[in-house]
Structures are given as structure tokens and as C-alpha cells.
Amino acid sequence: MDQDRLLPRDAWLASLPRSFTAAAALLTDEAGRVLVVKPNYRPGWQFAGGVIDLGEDAAQCARRELLEETGLDREVGPLLVVAWTHPSEQLPHPSVHFVFDAGSVPVGTEIALQAAELEEYRWAPVAEAYELLGPARESRLRAALAARGTEWSG
Template identity: 85%
Template sequence: MDQDQLLSRDAWLASLPRSYTAAGALVTDEAGRVLVVKPNYRPGWQFAGGTIDLGEDALQCARRELLEETGLDREIGRLLVVSWIHPSEQLNHPSVHFLFDAGSLPVGTEVTLQEAELEEYRWAEVEQACELLGEARAPRLRAALAARADGVVRIMSGTVSGI
């Protein structure tokens, strides 16, 4: 390629895709139930988590969001799943979601919801959690549980919005 055909650095950077980036935490209890939360600003259930703020990394985001949303101050463990969601009618940019292991808590652990964003939480059996999480997030839960069991990070790609 001729040097004259190369884009300037600024033009090249401007041509790259942008993505929404988020991180969440998989928390279970000692009975194997999954913590899921229900936001008040959109339908459906999700993992505790949210979009990564400027200046923080995915681990920091997962810990911050878990604490803000549930009052649970947990060390965030290893990465379980990375999800890439292609642009769609719902999102004009791709999204990337990192799901980390936040461990297991005693049965009956109370959660303090962030009332500004969440209206409910549940400790749900895996199948019930999959139903609540729906088609966008249930595959992520199954992949996270498999990754937790065998130590292999799962990488997923899809078209259903799941940020």
C-alpha cells in the first residue's frame, strides 16, 4: 500500500468501531442459587453490574456496581465470560460485557438494593434465574457456571442486546 493511501492517525482512530462496555458479577449462595436484580428503568432481570466509567477497568466496575446496587462488598475473582453483542435496532454500537466471579455467600445473605436503580432482587435456582434473565443473559449465566466449574473463560458472540 502506498504511503499516500494510509489514513492519518486521527482518521484511522475515528474509523474504528466504538462499543458500549459493561461488567457484572456472578454471585451465588451456598445452595447454588444465583443473585439476580431487577432494574426499575427497563424491563427484565440482570446480573449486578453496569457500564464501565471513564478511568476504571472492568474489575473495578464490577466491584463498584455490586457494592452500589446490592451493598455487597466483595473481592472480584476471575473473569468467567466475555460477551460481544453486535449492533442492532436496540443498540447502534456493539457492546462488550465482562462477567466476573464474585463467589458464594451464606444462604440468607441480605441484599441492600440501590433504590434509585433497582426494585427487586432474588436468590434464584439456576433454571429460574435463566427464565428471569431471558434470552439475552441466560446463555451468559450458563457459560459463567461452566467457566466457574472448569476454569476456562467463555467467549460469546451474538445479536441479542445484553448489556
């Protein structure tokens, strides 16, 4: 390899693509309904989750975000989904999304909603969750349920 054609390390690092990384928790209740939350800063519904902070890994982020957004302090289990999203008008660079299994809670589990970022939550039957989440998140939910071995349709 011709060393004269290689970029200096700092220039090479600066030339690499950047990506947005986020982690979320799939949490269901014993009736098989999916916890979805509605942010107050953009349209649509999403899983409890958020951006991975410097110094934390994806599983730590999913647990932290679940606690911050819902008041539920739960260990997150296996990684169920890794999804790539291409740049868009909303986000000008690619994003990587991790979805972890946060298990199931009893029906009627109370949520302490994070009012600073969220305006509503819902324990949605799976079919309703698919509609609320929109196409990209729906595909993540379908993949997460399949990886969990729980392919609910209703």
C-alpha cells in the same frame, strides 16, 4: 504500503467501530441460587453490574457495581465470561460484556438494593435465573457456571 492512502491518525481513530462495555458479578448463595436484579429503567432482569467507567478496568467495574447495587463489598475473582452482542434496536452499536466470579455468600445474606436504579432482587434457582435473564444473559450465565465448574440445572 502506500503512505498516501493511509488516513491521518485522528481520522483513522474516528473511523473505528465503537462498542459499549459492561461488567457484572456472578454471585450465588450457598444453596446455589443466583443473585439477579431488576432495573427500574428497562424491562427484564440482569446480573449486578453496569457500564465500565473511564479509568477503571472491567474487574474494578464489577466490584463497584456490586457494591453500589447491593451493598456487598466483595473482591471479584476470575473472569468467567467475555461475550459480544451485535447492535440492536435497543443499542445501536456492539457491546462487550465481562462476567466475573464474586463467589458465594451464606443463605439469607441481606441486600441493600440501590433504589435509584433497581426495583427488586432475587436469589433465583439456576433454572429460574435462566428464564428471568432472557436468552443473551442466559447464555452468559451458562458459560459462567461452566467456567466456574458449577453446572447447576435446578
